[in-house]
Amino acid sequence: MKHTLIALAVLGVTSGLAQAQEVVKIGHVGPLTGNIAHLGKDNENGARLAIEEYNAKGVTIGGKKVTFQLVGEDDAADPKTGNIVAQRLVDAGVKGVVGHLNSGTTIPASRIYNQAGVPMISPSSTNVTLTNQGFATVFRTMANDAQQGSVIGKYAATKIGKTVAIIDDRTAYGQGLADEVDKAVKAAGGRVSSREFTNNQATDFLAILTKIKSQKPDVIVYTGMDAQGGPMLKQVKQLGITAKFVTGDGGCTPEFIKLAGTAISDAAFCTQAGLPLDQIADKTFKDRFKKRFGADVQIYAPYSYDAAAAIIEGMKAANSSDPAKYLPFLKKVDFQGVTGEVAFDAKGDTKYGAITMYQFKDGAWVALK
Amino acid sequence: MNELAEAVPWLGSRNPKAARAFVLALMLIAPLIAVMAGNTWVRILDFALLYVMLALGLNLVVGFAGLLDLGYIAFYAVGAYTWAFLASPHFGLHLPFWMVLPLGAFFAAIAGLILGAPVLRLRGDYLAIVTLGFGEIVRIFMNNLNHPINITNGPQGINMLDSLHLFGWDISRNLQITESFRINSLVLYYYVFLLFVVGSVYVIRRLQVSRIGRGWAAIRDDELAAKAIGINTRNMKLLAFSMGATFGGVAGGLFGAFQGFVSPESFSLMESIAVLTMVVFGGMGNLGGVIVGAVALSLLPELLRSFALPVQEAIFGHVLLDPEVLRMLLLSLAMILMMLLRPAGLLPAHARYSKPELATAGKGKA
Amino acid sequence: METLLQQIVNGLVVGSVYALVALGYTMVYGILGLINFAHGDVLMVGALVSLQVVLFVQKTWPALGAFPTLLIALVSAMAVCMAMGYIIERTAYRRLRNAPRLAPLITAIGVSFLLQTLAMIIWGRNYHSFPQLIDTTPLQPIAGVFITPVQIIILLSSACLMTGLILLVTRTKLGRAMRATAENHRVASLMGVDTNKIIATTFVLGSALAAIAGVMFSTNYGVAHYAMGFIPGIKAFTAAVLGGIGNLGGAMVGGIVLGLVESIGAGYLGSMTDLCNLPVWAQTANLQETCSNGGSFELLSSNYQDIFAFVILGIVLIFRPTGLMGERVSDRA
Structure with missing residues (x-):
């Protein structure tokens, strides 16, 4: 939050009078309480890092300097709560959503986003049904079941x-x-x-x-x-x-x-x-994450980072943050994310999903080549 | 209505007429107030109304007839799955609501009879465990009937349920009246649900003061005596189970239409217990109490979510108890303290509805 | 045959844990007519307290052997649970002794939630791994049946505990007072029985049994968790009702029967309802393709394991509304 404020202040000074400031809200949903709260926080941090890095670089959309702001919500991994917070994000006027974490909450919530026309990219819901519902607004950055x-x-x-x-x-x-x-x-x-x-x-x-x-x-x-x-x-x-x-x-x-x-x-x-952390494309991601949040990457944070990045790349390509306008461009994004190349197929599934096999060795799971 | 009006603090006992008007006005403008705080709150109110309907139905069984039912949510599930089977792409059927809802209610009533028939001879506590088992059986079957033949789609649940179409008009769409003025679909759902709740209350009030209602009260108060004065306790109990189930079935159908997605995890034992808690908390046997209990307990967790986190952050600098834990803590303490201090609930039922002079709503329209 | 024997052993072990927990339900019910819904959660508290103690002892006196460590843990878990049982009875149930039937039941559900929530606050939501103090590697198989030392200890100790409890109730003065209280509070107190004390004692005894069951459960499966009491609680309650609630022998029979039914049911229901084993059916249902190459078409399978308990319960209660060994009582009992 503090960082965003500072970034806002800095940008406000540098952009001068010619360019008006515009804040674009991007939502994130994951379980921040409950059994898998640590994974939810991890996802949120991934998206946050992406947004902060884009803000630091500076993004111009439609001739205006844009600041992205993350609106985090907690769905407690419960479908009913998931629906309620999805509604809350739509109310808050977010232009895109990163989440949710579990398939069980993502699938019912995707209907609400679709009705509101807000694109959503799940970094970790792997159930096949999610992208088979025929919703144009649904994407994921992770290989499915x-x-x-x-x-x-x-x-x-x-x-x-x-x-x-x-x-x-x-x-x-x-x-x-x-x-x-x-x-x-x-x-x-x-x-x-x-x-x-x-x-x-x-x-x-x-x-x-x-x-x-x-x-x-x-x-x-x-x-x-x-x-x-x-x-x-x-x-x-x-x-x-x-x-x-x-x-x-x-x-x-x-x-x-x-x-x-x-x-x-x-x-x-x-x-x-997904790939093991030491095999993802961007080798510095792990350290950047650790430096910013003081915590290690759990599992899905890189995928959450790429989900947020995809939304922003889509907006940049469309030169608009209006969901209806940038959605067609989001479908066509193809860029180098932290996990490797990011692009979606016609249904919204990732084109480049990796699966890694691990075997137990010397007290830990070790990735097989 | 009368009971609800009495529940209004201060005003209720002094000026029942004004209190009634106040309750009525509150019911009508509630979503308009909520919408100012965001659609989220309207959605929460919609859910609260569904819980009111469930609590009213369960109250029929537990509060009026004195039969403890720990598996009530099964009827809700039957209603919701009926909607899912008959109005979704799952089987490719898209029947209109005026066929699906009554069918859901009918199937739920049948389920009520199926549960009721074998347990008639059982006494209170045996009844509790068998109904609990019944609820679990229904849930487990719904969770597993996708193998080897796919009927319920198993734990994946059924998605893309048809929304409620009232005479060709889809109320899950926002209603555009003029260019700048439109009514949100969540608000529309609120009024539709409210209509159902008011209808249920009306039917239940009639039932309560009828021969049937008084028969139930007699069974609840003393089964042997009820039998002795010629009440057919077997039929009365079966009727209680199936009538209660009917309301659950209707609420289930509406839930399916509203949520657009049903899966077995929405119908767990915890939900049964939650509805029972609403009934007991509000005041078993008292319609006003039951409504207040259902509304209060379904709003509580959401209020906690909105306020408990910021408040804790402001006081302690970090979150000590997450809202889910806090909700459980408050709920369990409320259950214990309520029973110890006010065993008859927030708004206790009138002494006995067996006495007709107390029951007849002579003082005004119910 | 080996498989059947193995399933019977599996069922006996699970069943004896159910039986131990069911005894607690049935004792309280026999005396108070109250379903102590929180009983399963007492088991959970027992397991988690013993886990805490084991970890503490292992850290402070690492030289202490496995058995003494477990013994210390068991005794402290029992002490905590007994105290808790007393407090629960005193604060939550005693005032409601003459209240309408439903009131104490709701309080009991409330106590159960409260215990779970408190445990969640103290121990978190994660599953904890319980140290393996007794060997869980199987002994040399006898007639193809694998059994572990822990399982043997569970079988023996529950048998001892049950016998002990029956002796206590039938042969001692305390037992007689308990039976008298169960028969009729008021008359018992007129005869000089301190019924309040007897009821409290019953709660304390039941909680001790639940604590033991909790420690057994965790040592056997190697896990402890804040919600672990719920399922065994429901199952044991079913077992108690199945046997005839209020009847000690019934609780034991109910527990063992339930354990066996679950294990044998899960093991054999699949092949019993496999249409591929019934050629006529398979032909009418056009299943040749599914059945070829050792395929199967099981209508019911282990996915229904959790409802066997309820189905059996339903069937038994239809024919014997007071359970397998319950006394036939009139409506006004």
Whole structure:
């Protein structure tokens, strides 16, 4: 906030009398409270950094010097709250939105933005449905579940074994990803020995694991969060199951390793949408982020940065901050962001989504080449 | 209406007529005040009205008939999913609201009967756990009926539900009256929901003072005695379950249309408990109380969101308790203290509606 | 066969934890006619307190072995929970003893929320990993069945605790006073029983059992979390009702039955409802393609694991409205 004010003051002095000041508001939504508040804050900081850097560089739109301002909102990862804060942003007159974080809140909220004609770019919602709704205002900078699922399925069915058992946690995220894995395993010539299910509050998986054990699969794929994945891996070992264990980005966390305790070994794999931090295009991003916020990048901040940058690039190309005017140009942006080249396909999905596979080694997830 | 008017502090007891006018005026201009603070608040009011409808329906079961139902949200889900099945691209059906809403209410009523029939013989606490189980069963089925055949689209929920079209007029669009004057769709929704609430209150008032309502009161107060004076307790209880469910079904349909998206996570046990809390908090059996309880408890978290953060930041320099935690804390304390200090709720029900002279609304139109 | 035996073992372990928690519900209900909704959250507090103590002990006296550490944690968790049980009864329930039925139930839900929120403030929302004090690696399999030392300890100690509790209720003076209070408060107090004290004792005992269950739960699964009490609480409550609430033996039977049903149901329901195993059906439904190459078409599967409890409960209650082992009471009981 302070920085923006200073920037405002500085720009106000330098721009002189000929050019009037114009403030363009850009919204950001993510869960700033609740279970994944740290990820929400990370996303917000990514967008903030982009806006501050563009402001520092100075952007002229329609002959006027423009200052961008970030309006941050908290959706608590809850769909109903997500709708309310989406409305709040539209009320506040934002010209574009970076967010939301979870697919479960992004999908219902996208309808409100679409009605208001405000473009939104999610840096982290990966559910396939999001861009399949036919909304012209919806974009994302992250590879979707179909892409992630196909990487998991292909890897499991070709590199590890032939038969795969899939467990999902019956959330929108887990079920969506599991369906994609299922398809990819079959496409790669593998066999799905069974689909089993649990829920996102469960702690005991022995019953389903015992059933899986009797079918002797080579791989168990779990699509769900780390809080269930860790204990599940423990129980896999408890039952003497020798199958390898693969989980999606929900389990690709240090938390997973802690919860799995001594049960984790190099037989555990996970995937993450996006490149590992040391492989993204802009090598200085990590340091700039750390310097500005005094915190390390969690996961999605670079994608959030690029989402905000895409909105601004769109406005620059259209020479207007009016959503109706710059939307056609946003669809066509193609620029070098911090994660690499940023461009969208006809549906609003990113054209260059990367997925990285990780394996457990020496107490941490290590990216496989 | 009478009960609501009585709830107005100071004025209520002195000048009921003025109080009534005040309540009426407040209901009508509420969205116009809210819109000044932003559309967000109108949306919140819209949701509050949906909760009022739910609370009214649950009150029928718990407050009037004395049957504890911990799975009431299931009927809301039935209504919402009926809308989603019959008016969305999911099955490619787009039936008009005057068919979908009654069907939703009808299916909810059937669900009420399905729940009611086997649990008739159960006493209070057994009833509580079975209804709780029923709510969970409905939610889990909706969450899982996408495999192997896709019926409900599972946890992904159903998207792009049709909005409410009243006689060819889509109220989810802003109404453009003149070039510069237009009525926001959220405000339109408010009045439509208000109409439904007023309708519900009217029907429920009639029910309450009817033979049926008095039968329910008798069962609630003493089932054995009720049986002895010739009330068919079985039919009465079934009627309570299905009537209560009907209101839930209608509210569910409206919710689907308003939100445009339904998914099973909106119908969790927590929601059932939240609605029950509204009923108990406001005053079981008292329509005014129930309405006040529903409005108060659905506005509370949003007020906290808007004010708790800045206030905490101003006092402590940082956020000590996030609004979600604060809401839970206040809600739980309110539940405990309310029961200890005012076990009959904010606005307790009149002594007994079994006494006709108290019940008849002779002093004015209800 | 191996699989079935394994499922039975799985079910017994889960079931005995349910049973232990169900005992707390049923004891309170038997005496007060109150569903103590907060009971599951007492389990959660027990687990988190013991986690805190274990971490503290491991840091201060690292030389102490696993068993003494766990013992200290268990005792302190029990102490905290017993005190909490007493306070809850004293502040939230005692005043409502003669209030209408619904009032204490709402208070109980309120207490449950309050405990969860306080735990969330103290311990945060993250899942905590519980140190592995007892080995969770399986022993040499017997007849193909894998069992871990923790599971054996859970089975043995819950059996001991249940026997102990039954002896306490049936053989001691305190037990007799409890039964008398359950039968009729007023008459019991006329006979010289301090009913207030007995009720408080019941709460304290129940909370101690919940604390033990909480520690067992966390040592077994290696996690602790502020909302962890909710699901076992609901399941144990179901178990208590299934067995006939108010009946100690019933709670145990209910818990074990529930554990077995869940585990065997999740294990076999899928293949039982697999249309591919019924060639006639598969043909009429045109499933040849799905079924080829070992495919399956399971109508119901482990996704319905969480409703088995409620379905079984519903069925039992239709035929025996007071549960498996509950006494048949008239409406006015």
